Amino acid sequence: MTTTSTGAVASEQNKNPLTQVDASIRHARFSDRLATGALYAISGSFVLLLIAMLSYIMYNGIEAYSGTIFSFTDEGIGNQFFNTIYLVVISLLVSVPLGIATGVYMSEYAAPGRTTDLLQMALETLSSLPSVVVGLFGYLAFVVYVGTQWNLFSGALAVSILSIPLITTTTYNALQALPKGYREGSLALAATPWETIVHVLLPACVQPIITGIMLAAGRGFGEAAALLYTAGMSTDINWNVWNLASPVCPLNPFRPGETLSLAVWASRTEGTTANAGDVAAAASAVLICLVLFFSIMSRWLGRAISRKIEGE
Amino acid sequence: MTTSTLAYRSAQTASSDIAIQSNITFNCRDVNLFYGKFQALKHINLRMERKKITALIGPSGCGKSTFLRTLNRMNDLVRGCHIEGSINLNGVDIYKEMDPLVLRRNVGMVFQQPNPFPKSIYDNVAYGPRLKGITQKKVLDEIVEKSLRQAAIWDELKDRLKKSALGLSGGQQQRLCIARALAVEPSVLLMDEATSALDPISTARIEELVNTLKNKYTVIMVTHNMQQAQRIADNTAFFYMGEMVECADTHTLFNNPEKKQTIRYVSGDFG
Numbered sequence: 288m289t290t291t292s293t294g295a296v297a298s299e300q301n302k303n304p305l306t307q308v309d310a311s312i313r314h315a316r317f318s319d320r321l322a323t324g325a326l327y328a329i330s331g332s333f334v335l336l337l338i339a340m341l342s343y344i345m346y347n348g349i350e351a352y353s354g355t356i357f358s359f360t361d362e363g364i365g366n367q368f369f370n371t372i373y374l375v376v377i378s379l380l381v382s383v384p385l386g387i388a389t390g391v392y393m394s395e396y397a398a399p400g401r402t403t404d405l406l407q408m409a410l411e412t413l414s415s416l417p418s419v420v421v422g423l424f425g426y427l428a429f430v431v432y433v434g435t436q437w438n439l440f441s442g443a444l445a446v447s448i449l450s451i452p453l454i455t456t457t458t459y460n461a462l463q464a465l466p467k468g469y470r471e472g473s474l475a476l477a478a479t480p481w482e483t484i485v486h487v488l489l490p491a492c493v494q495p496i497i498t499g500i501m502l503a504a505g506r507g508f509g510e511a512a513a514l515l516y517t518a519g520m521s522t523d524i525n526w527n528v529w530n531l532a533s534p535v536c537p538l539n540p541f542r543p544g545e546t547l548s549l550a551v552w553a554s555r556t557e558g559t560t561a562n563a564g565d566v567a568a569a570a571s572a573v574l575i576c577l578v579l580f581f582s583i584m585s586r587w588l589g590r591a592i593s594r595k596i597e598g599e
Numbered sequence: 600m601t602t603s604t605l606a607y608r609s610a611q612t613a614s615s616d617i618a619i620q621s622n623i624t625f626n627c628r629d630v631n632l633f634y635g636k637f638q639a640l641k642h643i644n645l646r647m648e649r650k651k652i653t654a655l656i657g658p659s660g661c662g663k664s665t666f667l668r669t670l671n672r673m674n675d676l677v678r679g680c681h682i683e684g685s686i687n688l689n690g691v692d693i694y695k696e697m698d699p700l701v702l703r704r705n706v707g708m709v710f711q712q713p714n715p716f717p718k719s720i721y722d723n724v725a726y727g728p729r730l731k732g733i734t735q736k737k738v739l740d741e742i743v744e745k746s747l748r749q750a751a752i753w754d755e756l757k758d759r760l761k762k763s764a765l766g767l768s769g770g771q772q773q774r775l776c777i778a779r780a781l782a783v784e785p786s787v788l789l790m791d792e793a794t795s796a797l798d799p800i801s802t803a804r805i806e807e808l809v810n811t812l813k814n815k816y817t818v819i820m821v822t823h824n825m826q827q828a829q830r831i832a833d834n835t836a837f838f839y840m841g842e843m844v845e846c847a848d849t850h851t852l853f854n855n856p857e858k859k860q861t862i863r864y865v866s867g868d869f870g
Contacts, residue, residue: 477731
């Protein structure tokens with residue numbers, strides 16, 4: 288580094304300094320290459336791991352295929368498949384309005400101060416709560432206190448406790464990231480704050496909010512611990528009964544309902560039937576396809592909606 | 600409405616003022632504005648002429664933008680902001696006698712950064728009329744075309760009304776924002792350094808546009824560009840440290856100002 292200072296040798300004096308590369312540049316180039324290589328290696332190994340896991344699960348799922356595995360009976364996972372989707376739908380019906388409303392309130396209405404800080408802290412704590420604790424709380428609050436049995440609705444509420452903070456945070460962050468000009472522009476055109484939120488701010492946030500909903504749904508698809516004592520581990524439905532009040536009606540949300548992830552857990556730990564292993568493998572594969580399908584659909588939906596709002 | 604309110608005003612003021620009153624849109628008397636304890640505007644007295652362009656000039660932080668925002672009550676949204684004195688629009692006190700939404704339908708605003716909504720060009724212009732409750736497509740179509748024509752951008756945009764406004768250039772976006780403001784049919788247009796984010800060609804086009812707008816609208820513009828004020832403003836008010844130092848017709852203010860601070864500012868000694 289100091290070779291070009293006072294003690295420069297004669298041969299170096301003849302060289303044009305603009306064509307020379309000194310030690311500091313060589314060092315910087317070397318660390319740049321090293322870091323780039325390391326980062327490529329790390330991300331590459333994660334991609335490999337993901338591919339390995341996915342193909343293992345999918346392979347085993349396909350291997351486990353049998354005539355009855357997808358049936359809506361005790362041998363198949365059709366009922367669990369239906370329960371999973373139904374539970375996620377119910378939990379989104381609860382958590383999407385509440386989550387978006389809370390996010391809008393925090394971003395657009397709450398005055399900065401102690402109450403807002405407390406609310407923010409409460410949400411952060413809620414989002415990092417262990418799901419088994421949420422499940423226990425759900426059991427005490429939605430099952431024991433209400434004096435009922437395990438049911439899908441309680442399970443959906445328990446999952447909502449976990450997913451509301453996700454939707455709130457994504458809504459809040461999306462609103463905060465919008466340019467100030469949107470608000471001012473709308474208000475200067477004689478819109479009320481509410482009209483501004485409904486007609487300008489929320490439509491501008493459709494994509495991030497849908498991402499938040501997707502995360503929340505993923506939470507519902509994958510959740511097991513929070514559902515153990517809320518949605519329950521049994522499914523007793525009759526696809527010929529469509530009286531909502533009947534405990535065996537598929538659409539009755541106040542009946543017990545085992546989801547796919549619980550089925551995986553149950554058949555791996557306490558499965559007694561002959562095809563318990565197959566059930567676990569098939570349920571895992573179906574679950575992964577479901578999550579993938581949902582994630583692609585919501586991305587597509589988000590893009591389609593915002594294209595409709597923004598114009599092409 | 601205008602004549603009756605003016606009659607009401609003139610009954611209260613000296614009869615010799617009537618002639619002046621009818622030419623006045625905004626009449627500000629002893630306006631003080633505070634952000635918490637900080638006083639941003641001090642005893643502003645200013646009248647603005649109807650269907651003229653009034654420029655507000657002054658160094659950064661002098662209160663010219665703050666003053667502009669009191670005229671459509673945008674400062675109401677700032678926490679801890681407090682206003683004293685009276686501002687009348689056509690004889691009606693905008694803080695005591697007028698709903699802010701009525702005020703903002705009469706006083707449109709264009710901002711420093713072009714701020715089209717992330718919607719189609721059409722939906723941007725139709726936004727204000729829709730808020731007024733206009734839903735008929737035919738009526739909206741007419742308003743959109745008329746507003747875009749007034750903003751001298753119809754020919755450029757008429758074939759792409761359904762495209763996103765965010766795809767336009769900065770200058771086009773700003774003219775779209777002017778069209779969007781005009782669609783509400785205001786009588787006054789406030790412009791807050793509306794050309795400072797634009798290139799010289801776009802700036803020239805907007806200046807040209809503003810010049811045609813004064814046939815129908817009163818324009819009040821904040822600018823940090825003294826040449827711009829000289830090019831297009833009929834009257835100019837010089838603000839300094841929260842006070843309105845001097846207001847006169849533009850030629851007089853720049854060539855024959857009365858106050859020392861004005862002389863120093865317009866001759867480029869500071870600012």
